Amino acid sequence: MDNIKELLQKYFEGDTSLAEENLLQQYFAQTEIAEDLKQYKPLFECFAGLEAETLPNSAFDEDFKQKVTPRRKHHGLVYHISVWSSAAAACVILAMGSIYYIERQNNYMIVNGKRVNDPEKALMIAAEKLHLVTGKFNNSVSHVQQIGRVGKQLSVMEIFNKHDSTTDSLNTNNAIKHNEN
Amino acid sequence: MDLQQFEIKILPLKNKIYRLAKALLNNTTEAEDAVQDIYLKLWSSRKELEKAENITALTLQIARNHCIDRIRSRNRVQFSDLIDNDESFSSEPSPYEQTEQKDLVKNVKQLISELPEQQRIVIHLRDVEGLEMDEIAAITGMTENAIKVYLSRARQSIRKSFLGK
Numbered sequence: 001m002d003n004i005k006e007l008l009q010k011y012f013e014g015d016t017s018l019a020e021e022n023l024l025q026q027y028f029a030q031t032e033i034a035e036d037l038k039q040y041k042p043l044f045e046c047f048a049g050l051e052a053e054t055l056p057n058s059a060f061d062e063d064f065k066q067k068v069t070p071r072r073k074h075h076g077l078v079y080h081i082s083v084w085s086s087a088a089a090a091c092v093i094l095a096m097g098s099i100y101y102i103e104r105q106n107n108y109m110i111v112n113g114k115r116v117n118d119p120e121k122a123l124m125i126a127a128e129k130l131h132l133v134t135g136k137f138n139n140s141v142s143h144v145q146q147i148g149r150v151g152k153q154l155s156v157m158e159i160f161n162k163h164d165s166t167t168d169s170l171n172t173n174n175a176i177k178h179n180e181n
Numbered sequence: 182m183d184l185q186q187f188e189i190k191i192l193p194l195k196n197k198i199y200r201l202a203k204a205l206l207n208n209t210t211e212a213e214d215a216v217q218d219i220y221l222k223l224w225s226s227r228k229e230l231e232k233a234e235n236i237t238a239l240t241l242q243i244a245r246n247h248c249i250d251r252i253r254s255r256n257r258v259q260f261s262d263l264i265d266n267d268e269s270f271s272s273e274p275s276p277y278e279q280t281e282q283k284d285l286v287k288n289v290k291q292l293i294s295e296l297p298e299q300q301r302i303v304i305h306l307r308d309v310e311g312l313e314m315d316e317i318a319a320i321t322g323m324t325e326n327a328i329k330v331y332l333s334r335a336r337q338s339i340r341k342s343f344l345g346k
Contacts, residue, residue: 011336012336012340013333018311021307021308022311039344041285042286043339043343045289046289049286050200050290050309051200051309054196054199056209061188061192064220065188068221068224
């Protein structure tokens with residue numbers, strides 16, 4: 001009993017350990033208590049009673065789980081129609097895309113040994129090449145024209161030359177005739 | 182932490198949380214409401230709880246902070262407004278209330294509920310929940326020395342009021 005009194009003194013000074021406080025709890029939970037210590041019984045009974053208190057809502061766990069679990073919604077006809085029409089639209093787009101892709105796979109050209117599937121790119125390359133060929137063709141034509149011009153000039157010169165030679169022969173003949181005279 | 186782990190680790194603490202809320206708010210209905218709000222907070226903080234070394238301490242810390250916020254936001258002028266009337270105490274019958282000393286026990290309850298907030302929370306965590314000093318320090322953010330002082334004052338105050346010593 002003296003031990004309990006000492007423990008009580010320590011208890012009110014806040015110096016008891018949990019184990020010592022449990023001893024006090026056990027002592028005051030029994031029916032046979034020293035007369036001069038009976039006055040402390042309600043204090044420890046109160047703590048024991050408070051410790052036994054539970055949340056009144058017995059369905060708390062279930063209520064909480066329902067609150068935090070995402071619910072499956074019931075949708076109306078409008079929702080279903082919109083979902084199915086969206087799905088159908090997506091299918092159509094997918095099908096068109098596939099056809100376009102297949103088309104693109106079949107139409108291609110080979111540039112410098114490489115396959116070009118993109119029609120726009122192929123068109124650009126073709127235009128470039130055509131431009132190059134046109135340029136070369138124009139260049140060749142100008143050369144030919146130059147040659148033509150030179151040819152014409154040569155033929156004129158030949159005429160002049162012929163004329164000169166005729167004149168020379170005439171002069172020569174005239175000179176011979178003059179000398180003969 | 183998924184719902185299954187939450188159910189195993191956190192939901193069993195609901196009675197501790199309820200008792201703490203009741204000790205702080207001094208009102209059964211308010212404490213029940215607070216527990217619901219606290220659990221929603223705990224659910225949104227489940228990642229932090231998963232990492233915690235002492236889940237019980239962190240859970241009670243969140244609960245205590247929520248209750249203190251409630252008290253402050255309501256800005257109650259009269260402390261007596263917070264306290265349940267005798268009917269609410271007697272509405273939850275338990276075996277100890279069947280004893281012949283039930284009026285005395287009720288008086289002690291009343292005295293605890295009238296203690297200042299810091300003393301009330303410390304005596305609740307120690308004498309009702311049986312927590313170690315370091316756990317109380319983690320929940321309240323007080324030093325262990327401060328806790329000892331509050332605990333001693335609370336116990337002596339009850340003894341003085343109850344026994345006249």
